Amino acid sequence: MWSRRSWMTTFDPLFVFDVPQTVVDLSVPLVSYPAGTHDPWFDRVHPQHSKPSAELARELADMVRKFKGKEQQSQRETARRERKSHYYMENSRFDQHSDKENQQPAALHELMTQLKQLKQLYERSETLPMKKKIKRLKTKKTYEPPQHSVRIVKQWERATKKSFYALTANERVLAITEIAIWKKQRKEKKM
Numbered sequence: 305m306w307s308r309r310s311w312m313t314t315f316d317p318l319f320v321f322d323v324p325q326t327v328v329d330l331s332v333p334l335v336s337y338p339a340g341t342h343d344p345w346f347d348r349v350h351p352q353h354s355k356p357s358a359e360l361a362r363e364l365a366d367m368v369r370k371f372k373g374k375e376q377q378s379q380r381e382t383a384r385r386e387r388k389s390h391y392y393m394e395n396s397r398f399d400q401h402s403d404k405e406n407q408q409p410a411a412l413h414e415l416m417t418q419l420k421q422l423k424q425l426y427e428r429s430e431t432l433p434m435k436k437k438i439k440r441l442k443t444k445k446t447y448e449p450p451q452h453s454v455r456i457v458k459q460w461e462r463a464t465k466k467s468f469y470a471l472t473a474n475e476r477v478l479a480i481t482e483i484a485i486w487k488k489q490r491k492e493k494k495m
Contacts, residue, residue: 451480452487460486 337343452460457468460483471479 452483456483456487 335343460466460479461468463486464482466479468476468479
């Protein structure tokens with residue numbers, strides 16, 4: 305069994321480190337200069353690090369001017385579009401199909417009327433065969449809901465030697481009444 309003391313004194317080697325070597329005091333300069341002297345690096349202009357404030361102000365003013373120009377241009381465009389659409393709507397109200405026949409030459413007008421007549425003839429000729437086809441496709445048999453059980457219908461078929469499902473719609477209606485009569489007669493015979 306482990307003793308409490310041995311457990312407390314063991315350290316994980318991953319977490320053992322030397323504190324004074326890893327901590328750096330940032331307040332102490334790396335290169336020490338005597339009092340009164342300074343670093344000559346600060347005397348030179350470094351454009352990669354900073355720009356003069358006048359140049360920065362000029363760039364900012366250019367950006368603001370471009371932004372305002374684009375904003376004004378978009379406002380002008382929307383106003384122009386609105387004026388244009390309003391003008392178009394006003395003119396189109398009065399212009400709808402007025403004097404259309406007068407604008408077209410007489411020969412063109414006659415040609416258009418002939419084309420309309422030919423189109424109507426073609427559509428009429430197309431609809432006649434379609435009507436015949438639809439008439440042919442219509443069902444000739446109507447659905448009759450079952451009146452009797454399948455067992456009784458089968459027994460009736462055996463007794464009369466007729467096929468119920470081979471009959472036409474009118475014959476089936478008659479067959480249903482026949483089956484009802486046949487069923488009553490069978491009950492009376494059994495009693």
